[in-house]
Amino acid sequence: MSRHATVREARPLRPAAGSSALRIDPSLCDGVGICAHLAPDLVSVDSWGYPILRAGVLGSASERRQADAAVAACPRRALRVSS
Amino acid sequence: MSVSLHLVTEPGRVGAADILATPAVLPRHGTESxxxxxxxxxxxxxxxxxxxxxxxxxxxxxxxxxxxxxxxxxxxxxxxxxxxxxxxxxxxxxxxxxxxxxxxxxxxxxxxxxxxxxxxxxxxxxxxxxxxxxxxxxxxxxxxxxxxxxxxxxxxxxxxxxxxxxxxxxxxxxxxxxxxxxxxxxxxxxxxxxxxxxxxxxxxxxxxxxxxxxxxxxxxxxxxxxxxxxxxxxxxxYLPTSLLTVVNATHRVVLEVGPGTTFGDVVARTWTSPDGRPPQAVLLGGYGGSWVSWDDLRAMPVDVAGLRAAGLSLGAGLVGPLPASACGLEESARLLRYLAGQSARQCGPCVFGLAAVSELADDLSAGRLAPSGRRRLGRFMGEIQGRGACRHPDGALRMLASALVVFGDDVRHHRRGRTCDAPTYAIMPLPGED
Structure with a gap:
């Protein structure tokens, strides 16, 4: 079997802009912290280096780009953008 | 032990469909007898x-x-x-x-x-x-x-x-x-x-x-x-009753009460004070519940809707009176240590946050919490809130936050480097103790 033939979870269709939000599964997060660098307007870190997500929906195109970058970079796949 | 009561206090409806006929008495630990x-x-x-x-x-x-x-x-x-x-x-x-x-x-x-x-x-x-x-x-x-x-x-x-x-x-x-x-x-x-x-x-x-x-x-x-x-x-x-467990120093009582029953009634009839005085406060709901001062709780009915209006929950139905002679901060720190240890160890804010808060609560209880520690305690509590996969850290913080309010006088006393000189005894049962 090819090493690329792994099963991947289908990604949901991208929700409409203005109603989507960055979400985290805190049980998957290991506090790596890349998200806080890639999405400084959306993510800060707590006293132990774990991300605190700003509440609310993704408003601007810039926020949207930051969220997508953080989701893509998370090595634990703990982040996602959802409606 | 003379615990023979049935507290369904709805006139004309006693004997209708209540669940338990009489209260049950259990040891402090275990549910085998x-x-x-x-x-x-x-x-x-x-x-x-x-x-x-x-x-x-x-x-x-x-x-x-x-x-x-x-x-x-x-x-x-x-x-x-x-x-x-x-x-x-x-x-x-x-x-x-x-x-x-x-x-x-x-x-x-x-x-x-x-x-x-x-x-x-x-x-x-x-x-x-x-x-x-x-x-x-x-x-x-x-x-x-x-x-x-x-x-x-x-x-x-x-x-x-x-x-x-x-x-x-x-x-x-x-x-x-x-x-x-x-x-x-x-x-x-x-x-x-x-x-x-x-x-x-x-x-x-x-x-x-x-x-x-x-x-x-x-x-x-x-x-x-x-x-x-x-x-x-x-x-x-159907009777809208509640099932409660009342914690005593030597035993526990499980009873069913109707919505007209007050916490004063419950405690008067199921709790034996170790110092002859009424309790100073009650831990309500569970170890992740809330401390409520006895003055506030005594006259309140055991009624889900009424408690909810007061920002309280019956939770798991635990009623844990704190004797007047005990130290609420010491007991809270003890429970927080247990709750921090019971983290599922999956979420950072729970694993590291509760451990850090528990250490600071221990310092407060021991009268050695410096002003910098007080500031850290407040910051940590704000950071952890709502950030676990489950509500475990929120419950632990709710209990501690209520303790800081209800035992506010003790907090000021302990901050000055003094402790309560309270007899050190365990109030709420914990696994592996006693």
Whole structure:
């Protein structure tokens, strides 16, 4: 079997802009912290280096780009953008 | 021990469909030996409550209506209507699982064990009825490892029902690891899906099962017993009572009270003060519940709606009076240490945050919390709130936050480097102590 033939979870269709939000599964997060660098307007870190997500929906195109970058970079796949 | 009361105080309705006839007395630890109880076998159960009516098909609507009529809610802080969960499961199709959750992770609480051991058929009537209503094919009684007396009682009751040709669907008894969080609903569902018994992050609380998995409904065994009551005697005879566990220095009392009963009544009749004085405060709901000063609580009725209006929850039904001579900060720090140790160790804010807060609470209790520590405590509590996959860290912080308010005078005293000179004794039972 090819090493690329792994099963991947289908990604949901991208929700409409203005109603989507960055979400985290805190049980998957290991506090790596890349998200806080890639999405400084959306993510800060707590006293132990774990991300605190700003509440609310993704408003601007810039926020949207930051969220997508953080989701893509998370090595634990703990982040996602959802409606 | 003279605990002979029945506190259903609704004029003219005593003897209607209440659940426990008398309070049960248990040791501080464990639920293997109950005294003061009458155990209902199937014959006694049917003599008291009658036959369960079937709620298959069109009859499902009548049970849903009855549950809504009596405003049955879950025992979490949210007080969500029981039928909201049911309806969500119903929209996801038949063939799922219903869980009667009796894991009772709260070390002080014993009401679920008393229910399972004395009224197993009421719980099973509720479980079977809820399975009928939501179209489930798999029934589970969820207990924790070591709850042998409860497991025996349920197994015996299931055998009795089979022998009597009750025609129940398949019901399994499952034993979870004996931990504080074993009764957490998402961890139960995760286990049924083949995973570990650990809480799971759920984005949509109305659909806590995995995509592609069959729906799972989890209700506490007390809720199941109430559904069982509604499925037998109906809403007209139903009493909106509460099951409580009152913690004493030497024993615990599980009792059923009506909504007219005040916490003053409950404590006066089930709690023996070790110092001859009324308690200074009561820990209400569970170890992740809230401290309430005795002055505030004494006259309050044991009524879910009234408590909710006051920002309080009955939670697991724990009533833990704190003697006037004890130190609330010391007790809170002790409980927080336990709760931090019971983290499922999955989420950073819980693993590291609760440990850090627990250390600071220990410092406060010992009278050595510096001003910088006070600032850190406030910052940490704000950072942790709402950031676990489950509500465990939130409960621990709720308990501590209420302690800082209710024992505010002690906080000021301890900050000046003094302690309470209170006798050091354990108030709430913890596993492996005493």
């Amino acid at each position: 109950l005294t003061g109880v009458d155990v209902h076998d199937l014959a006694a159960h049917r003599a008291e409550f009658g036959l369960r009516r079937s709620h298959l098909g069109a009859a499902a609507a009548s049970l849903l209506a009855a549950i809504e009529e009596v405003r049955l809610t879950g025992r979490g802080g949210g007080h969500f209507p029981t039928t909201a969960k049911w309806r969500s499961v119903m929209t996801h199709g038949a063939g799922g699982t219903v869980v009667a959750n009796g894991a009772e992770g709260e070390p002080g609480s014993a009401k679920d064990a008393v229910l399972l051991q004395t009224r197993p058929h009421l719980v099973l009537d509720g479980l079977v009825s809820s399975m009928e209503v939501v179209g489930a094919s798999d029934g589970v009684v969820w207990l924790h490892d070591g709850a042998w007396a409860s497991a025996r009682a349920v197994s015996r009751a299931l055998a009795e029902r089979a022998a009597a040709g009750a025609g129940d669907p398949q019901i399994r008894v499952l034993l979870a690891p004996d931990r504080y969080l074993s009764g957490e609903a998402t961890g139960i569902i995760r286990t049924l899906e083949g995973g570990p018994t650990l809480p799971r992050y759920v984005e949509d609380p109305a659909r806590p099962w995995s995509p592609g998995s069959r729906p799972v409904l989890v209700n506490n065994v007390e809720t199941m017993a109430r559904v069982g009551l509604l499925a037998t005697v109906g809403a007209e005879e």
